Amino acid sequence: MSELVKLAQRVKEASRVLGILSAEEKNRALYAIASVLRDSTPEILKQNDADVQNARQNGVPEPMIDRLRLTKDRVESMASAVEHVARLEDPIGQVEQGIRRPNGLEILKTRVPLGVVGMIYESRPNVTVDAAVLCLKSGNACLLRGGKEAIRSNTALAAVMRGALRACKLPADCIALLEDTSRETATEMMKLNGYIDVLIPRGGAGLIQSVVQNATVPVIETGVGNCHVYVDYNADIEMAVNIINNAKTSRPSVCNAAETLLVHKDIAAAFLPAAKARLDLSHVQLRGCERAREILGHGVIPATEKDYATEFLDYILAVKVVDSVYEAIQHIQTYTSMHSECIVTNDYANSQTFIKQVDAAAVYVNASTRFTDGGEFGLGAEIGISTQKLHARGPMGLMQLTTNKYIVTGNGQIR
Amino acid sequence: MSELVKLAQRVKEASRVLGILSAEEKNRALYAIASVLRDSTPEILKQNDADVQNARQNGVPEPMIDRLRLTKDRVESMASAVEHVARLEDPIGQVEQGIRRPNGLEILKTRVPLGVVGMIYESRPNVTVDAAVLCLKSGNACLLRGGKEAIRSNTALAAVMRGALRACKLPADCIALLEDTSRETATEMMKLNGYIDVLIPRGGAGLIQSVVQNATVPVIETGVGNCHVYVDYNADIEMAVNIINNAKTSRPSVCNAAETLLVHKDIAAAFLPAAKARLDLSHVQLRGCERAREILGHGVIPATEKDYATEFLDYILAVKVVDSVYEAIQHIQTYTSMHSECIVTNDYANSQTFIKQVDAAAVYVNASTRFTDGGEFGLGAEIGISTQKLHARGPMGLMQLTTNKYIVTGNGQIR
Numbered sequence: 001m002s003e004l005v006k007l008a009q010r011v012k013e014a015s016r017v018l019g020i021l022s023a024e025e026k027n028r029a030l031y032a033i034a035s036v037l038r039d040s041t042p043e044i045l046k047q048n049d050a051d052v053q054n055a056r057q058n059g060v061p062e063p064m065i066d067r068l069r070l071t072k073d074r075v076e077s078m079a080s081a082v083e084h085v086a087r088l089e090d091p092i093g094q095v096e097q098g099i100r101r102p103n104g105l106e107i108l109k110t111r112v113p114l115g116v117v118g119m120i121y122e123s124r125p126n127v128t129v130d131a132a133v134l135c136l137k138s139g140n141a142c143l144l145r146g147g148k149e150a151i152r153s154n155t156a157l158a159a160v161m162r163g164a165l166r167a168c169k170l171p172a173d174c175i176a177l178l179e180d181t182s183r184e185t186a187t188e189m190m191k192l193n194g195y196i197d198v199l200i201p202r203g204g205a206g207l208i209q210s211v212v213q214n215a216t217v218p219v220i221e222t223g224v225g226n227c228h229v230y231v232d233y234n235a236d237i238e239m240a241v242n243i244i245n246n247a248k249t250s251r252p253s254v255c256n257a258a259e260t261l262l263v264h265k266d267i268a269a270a271f272l273p274a275a276k277a278r279l280d281l282s283h284v285q286l287r288g289c290e291r292a293r294e295i296l297g298h299g300v301i302p303a304t305e306k307d308y309a310t311e312f313l314d315y316i317l318a319v320k321v322v323d324s325v326y327e328a329i330q331h332i333q334t335y336t337s338m339h340s341e342c343i344v345t346n347d348y349a350n351s352q353t354f355i356k357q358v359d360a361a362a363v364y365v366n367a368s369t370r371f372t373d374g375g376e377f378g379l380g381a382e383i384g385i386s387t388q389k390l391h392a393r394g395p396m397g398l399m400q401l402t403t404n405k406y407i408v409t410g411n412g413q414i415r
Numbered sequence: 416m417s418e419l420v421k422l423a424q425r426v427k428e429a430s431r432v433l434g435i436l437s438a439e440e441k442n443r444a445l446y447a448i449a450s451v452l453r454d455s456t457p458e459i460l461k462q463n464d465a466d467v468q469n470a471r472q473n474g475v476p477e478p479m480i481d482r483l484r485l486t487k488d489r490v491e492s493m494a495s496a497v498e499h500v501a502r503l504e505d506p507i508g509q510v511e512q513g514i515r516r517p518n519g520l521e522i523l524k525t526r527v528p529l530g531v532v533g534m535i536y537e538s539r540p541n542v543t544v545d546a547a548v549l550c551l552k553s554g555n556a557c558l559l560r561g562g563k564e565a566i567r568s569n570t571a572l573a574a575v576m577r578g579a580l581r582a583c584k585l586p587a588d589c590i591a592l593l594e595d596t597s598r599e600t601a602t603e604m605m606k607l608n609g610y611i612d613v614l615i616p617r618g619g620a621g622l623i624q625s626v627v628q629n630a631t632v633p634v635i636e637t638g639v640g641n642c643h644v645y646v647d648y649n650a651d652i653e654m655a656v657n658i659i660n661n662a663k664t665s666r667p668s669v670c671n672a673a674e675t676l677l678v679h680k681d682i683a684a685a686f687l688p689a690a691k692a693r694l695d696l697s698h699v700q701l702r703g704c705e706r707a708r709e710i711l712g713h714g715v716i717p718a719t720e721k722d723y724a725t726e727f728l729d730y731i732l733a734v735k736v737v738d739s740v741y742e743a744i745q746h747i748q749t750y751t752s753m754h755s756e757c758i759v760t761n762d763y764a765n766s767q768t769f770i771k772q773v774d775a776a777a778v779y780v781n782a783s784t785r786f787t788d789g790g791e792f793g794l795g796a797e798i799g800i801s802t803q804k805l806h807a808r809g810p811m812g813l814m815q816l817t818t819n820k821y822i823v824t825g826n827g828q829i830r
Contacts, residue, residue: 389612
């Protein structure tokens with residue numbers, strides 16, 4: 001039996017204890033984690049600093065180093081996020097439905113934890129804490145596998161949280177970190193059916209695809225967002241400029257940022273120059289179709305098929321002029337990652353056509369795609385944004401980390 | 416591009432039309448299917464007869480031939496099942512939740528079809544109709560891959576349903592059958608991400624495992640039931656005998672039948688002989704642990720670890736004497752397929768411990784496991800019984816063939 005299987009077995013055992021705790025017991029552990037996180041800030045920052053030094057030496061690019069780096073403020077905001085999770089409602093134990101059958105059998109549909117959640121993610125150490133506490137609150141043990149660049153930070157954070165669990169007389173293995181960050185171990189983890197109930201990968205498209213291709217454990221795909229904003233023939237131009245500017249530039253590195261702008265041919269000549277003027281302020285590079293370049297000038301780089309398929313996560317925007325809402329929908333159907341798609345229009349029928357025919361977690365009319373987020377959708381917190389259709393779609397909160405158990409009670413009924 | 420991908424593409428296109436139909440339009444198609452099924456009975460039976468002859472010549476065992484065989488009555492009951500589905504409520508378009516955010520953004524959580532459902536199943540031709548009409552009602556196109564023994568029957572049934580769709584001016588590819596029943600094509604089907612939104616295998620443990628191991632499309636595991644009945648120290652003996660007899664013998668070939676009987680040591684001497692006397696009436700073969708054999712006599716075959724792990728689907732029952740409810744739970748945790756598990760007891764604390772600690776889709780107190788079923792649980796119809804935790808757990812009705820879409824409307828909101 002491999003070390004990983006032994007670990008997974010301990011996590012499964014811990015999940016059985018955790019799964020039946022009361023909300024009070026879980027909240028006590030969460031407050032303990034927040035408190036120990038604050039107390040351990042110097043040690044966490046020391047380990048994080050070692051990760052950052054190491055990443056620098058290995059030539060890791062600066063944006064990734066920024067995601068890796070912790071500061072006193074960042075640790076403090078982690079700790080207060082843990083307290084925020086403690087204050088959320090516990091979904092476990094809710095009875096969703098109860099029926100009494102003609103034969104007297106009583107059937108309750110109750111809400112229970114998934115069991116063990118496996119997280120595979122990249123170099124952001126805050127995911128270690130975020131994921132662990134959302135799992136804890138929803139009664140799930142977690143097996144965490146972060147990127148190798150953050151291993152010292154993650155190990156320190158996991159040790160802090162495990163210490164807090166022990167202090168609360170709970171099994172430390174409710175929160176387990178895979179310290180072996182090799183690819184082989186990650187692949188082994190993806191096949192731990194019977195130990196891990198669901199795998200949630202968080203990171204870039206490459207990571208997500210590797211998990212989808214290799215996992216035999218059920219997976220929830222998250223976070224790849226090739227999002228579109230379509231500006232219809234009679235859109236309010238100022239509104240459309242504000243929306244595409246916000247969707248592209250307010251935080252280009254996140255999954256709900258826009259990557260392609262589609263524009264109806266009848267509004268293109270008026271809208272595109274206004275949009276470009278605004279996007280130029282943030283130095284957005286446009287990559288346009290031929291018709292867009294005729295309007296904006298041939299200084300604009302020509303867009304390729306690959307551009308339409310790319311989640312840039314950067315100050316880059318593909319631009320395409322289309323003949324109709326139908327052509328816009330067809331383009332979206334071809335390239336969408338089913339995350340967030342937007343139409344800016346003042347045509348009622350087109351708004352309804354877009355809503356019905358576009359297949360995505362969130363479809364927007366006259367608002368920025370940037371709102372697809374657990375907080376904005378009222379979930380309190382999120383563990384990721386699902387771009388698949390099974391189990392959860394869109395922002396995933398505590399409820400999405402649960403499943404059902406039917407409890408059937410009788411007095412001897414047979415069939 | 417392979418023939419399968421071309422077919423899958425047509426099914427995906429068809430799903431876009433089907434997904435936005437009204438309940439009335441879908442019901443019209445369902446009634447048309449029922450009517451054409453009845454009218455085509457002679458042709459269906461002719462093709463089925465060819466399948467049966469062929470299976471006989473190939474030495475297919477009699478129970479499988481029984482599942483393969485259609486009769487006038489069976490076609491009639493298929494047709495009336497289709498009409499029953501037409502009468503069920505359509506879950507599509509329901510608004511599950513609606514919020515208005517402080518910034519005026521309105522967010523509706525709506526219910527939409529999954530898109531394309533892939534079914535991989537064995538030699539029961541009735542699954543072809545059952546699955547197709549549940550998918551149709553819930554707005555999903557389906558790609559069906561049945562066993563090769565039933566190919567002529569399935570082709571005839573699919574042709575009948577497709578004809579009915581065409582007569583209703585709907586795309587025939589809402590219901591598509593894979594006529595190539597090779598293993599290679601099935602494996603290719605399991606990797607059609609982007610075309611198939613969910614795969615539901617229905618059949619024996621081998622089929623299910625092959626799909627879980629090979630699929631990259633999200634899978635819902637169904638129907639493997641290694642179910643246990645635990646008789647506690649103070650159970651009502653008559654009730655316990657009735658329950659184990661019903662759970663084992665009322666229909667041994669189905670997934671909610673019991674496969675192992677666990678008995679508390681303090682009741683074993685009184686209960687086991689009574690249970691055996693009743694089970695003997697149905698010629699159930701017992702395979703017992705040492706303690707059970709001491710009570711029942713060494714004529715009883717010794718049980719092996721493998722017996723505990725086996726879903727017999729036959730008149731065979733493993734029997735084990737345990738020291739406590741905890742040992743019973745531990746045994747179940749080791750061997751359960753998380754389908755249906757039962758305790759027969761008159762001890763309140765033990766009933767609660769069992770309910771909390773046993774991890775299964777359905778946990779029973781003092782009732783037969785045979786009730787785990789869409790009809791019995793009030794779902795109207797079922798496409799299978801999920802034994803996994805993601806998306807759906809337990810009997811899956813129309814609701815479980817849907818997902819959510821958030822519709823977000825604003826007047827220029829940016830973040």
